[in-house]
Amino acid sequence: MTEEDYFTMLAALNRKISTFRESIASLEGSPPPKTAPEELLANWTADSLLQRRAIxxxxLHSITVQPPLPQAEFNRSEFVKARLTPHWKTAAEIAA
Structure with missing residues (x-):
């Protein structure tokens, strides 16, 4: 990479950073619009697995999985759901 290429790339990166900073500044202080639960569910079922993972x-911080139940009750879905405890992020953590 030549010195000229470096400074050209640096100028382009600085322009992108400035654009991002302006976008962030314009969004700060304004809460995101509320979405109806029905719309959230529809979007969730329509999204791909990668999009769901990103959400x-x-x-979500983590999910705690409790030890398994006795063998006769192990694979019942209601018992599996009872063993999972989600740990959600706070609003401050999400905003950071």
Whole structure:
């Protein structure tokens, strides 16, 4: 990479950073619009697995899985759901 290429790339990166900063400044202080639960559910079912993972990564710290139940009750879905405890991020953590 030549010195001229470096400074050309640096100028382009500085322009992108300025654009991003302006976008962030314009969005700060204004809460995101509320979305109806029905619309959220429709979007969730329409999204791909990668999009769902990205949403969960943004809002979820972890999930605690309790030890398994006795063998006769292990694979019943209601018992599996009872063993899972989600740990959600706070609003401050999401905004950061």
């Amino acid at each position: 969960l990564k943004r809002y």
